[in-house]
Amino acid sequence: MKFCVTTPIYYINGDPHIGHAYASIAADIMARFARLDGMEVHFSTGTDEHGVKVARSAESAGMDVLEFSDLMSQRFRNMSDKINMSYDDFIRTTEKRHEKAAQTLWNMIEKDIYCDTYAGWYSARDEEYVTESDVVDGKAPSGASVEWMEEASYFFKLSDYQDKLLDWYEKNPDFILPTSRRNEVISFVKGGLKDLSISRSKFTWGIPIPHLDGHVMYVWIDALTNYLTSLGYPDPEKAVYVSEMMENCVHVVGKEILRFHAVYWPAFLMSAGLRLPKRIYAHGWWTSEGQKMSKSVGNVVDPHEIIEEYGLDQVRYFLFREVKFGEDGDFSKSAIKKRISFDLANDLGNLVQRVLAFIQKIGGRLVVDYDFSEDERKLFENSRSLINRVRPLMEKQDLHASMSTVWELIAESNKFVNDMRPWELVKNNPQKLNKVITALCESIRSISFGLAPFMPDTAQKIFNFINVEGKSFEEIKSNFADQDFQEPFTLFPKDN
Ligand code: ME8
Secondary structure (H helix, E strand, C coil), X not given: CEEEEEEEEEECCCCCXXXXXXXXXXXXXXXXXXXXXXXXXXXXXXXXXXXXHHHHHHHHCCCCHHHHHHHHHHHHHHHHHHCCCCCCEEEECCCHHHHHXXXXXXXXCHHHEEEEEEEEEEECCCCEEECHHHCECCECCCCCEXXXXXXEEEEECHHHHHHHHHHHHHHCCCCEECHXXXXXXXXXXXXXXXXXXXXXXXXXXXXXXXXXXXXXXXXXXXXXXXXXXXXXXXXXXXXXXXXXXXXXXXXXEEHHHHHHHHHHHHHHHHHHCCCCCCEEEEECCEEECCECCCCCCCCCCCHHHHHHHHCHHHHHHHHHHCCCECECEEECHHHHHHHHHHHHHHHHHHHHHHHHHHHHHCCCEECCCCCCCHHHHHXXXXXXXXXXXXXXXXXXXXXXXXXHHHHHHHHHHHHHHHHHCHHHHHHHCHHHHHHHHHHHHHHHHHHHHXXXXXXXXXXXXXXXXXXXXXXXXXXXXXXXXXXXXXXCCCCCCCCC
């Protein structure tokens, strides 16, 4: 089975912040889950380097645009590494391979392209023309200021795709998730689609259009093509791979760019006769301490800083546990501290510590006994089936419910320790003790596999404590053998 997952490719006009890290970690969780589940994965991320906005940022930094792009793209790569992102490809739209892909796609959709002139309000921040009626007080609906633009432009006959798109949404009810977002897109398309201007002649910082001097591609058609470039398009030898990966591809995007991905992108792909992705998942936005993040307010959350302050897995956990994936969230220091102290230190850390430290107390050796009575059998079965409960949730990118499901098993395991009182069994029922400890090791192993996509370092630490490799969910199926365990250390020290 193949699985492809992508992040948006980020504009390089500013530094990466927690919002970018969020989309990237979300996609990383999906990629890691799929790999552990035995799938062949292609996971791409990267930077979107063309367009008016980037050209202007380079200019105001007093830098050559390519030099500026190198510098800023590297910052996004650094962020990707800082958040432990397991990407297979980091794509830059200024690469030659991408220019070739975008130009090939252009040729493939040429039958739907015609030339005209465009005059209208343009928002450079959104890299989008805004209709007259949407401009209020000189601003686009996003709040960005607009400027009047007049240029010769090539247009894509998007209006021809209205029915085909509606038909696609109907036949593929999970193409856009969450469902509330799907409904928004459908009503937008039902409202009527205008042809889309897809070239720019007023500036040069973009991919040249084949055979058309003086025009560069509109940055969105360029940017969206990155998903194909990364898979190897247009190499004919990669055609089957590209198509199979696209068919199983989830594009993770912020809600503000859903329309580009769920309307324009499928229309381009239909026009080119290419496979559409499986899903567009639109996630919500983060504010910081209750306010929109902005440089002038000085509340932009820097991923490097919070990872230094709270720890990487703590941040990864917080972002996906604090709010439902798809909804907006607020980043606050008090909220992350609470999560670390209650969920991580008290629930998870305590379970691992009390069980493994106890094993050390009784000689450091696990002596297995799978001849379970009713009590242990229940925990054992719930542990072995954990991933089967999480899988259908992950298939719909319900990251939040997946985490909650893992936490239910943590709670059940902690309760099991309280009920079974192994410290008393040592004295009065050593046979029962082995069964109880065996069942608990099973639950700790399954919990670690459930955590692994979200908190890879923490999961690996626990795997090391219990001599588990941690590379595949298949490992959960085997019984533990008698063995020595090493002394555990505290996973989440309280002073954090
Ligand atoms: O739109 N909260 O790039 P971009 C949550 N280049 N997520 C946020 C966020 C916030 N406050 N701010 C940004 C572009 N994001 C285009 C994409 S794709 C073919 C081209 C995340 O740098 C979110 O995922 O503006 C959003 O969609 C993405 O960063 C946009 O990044």
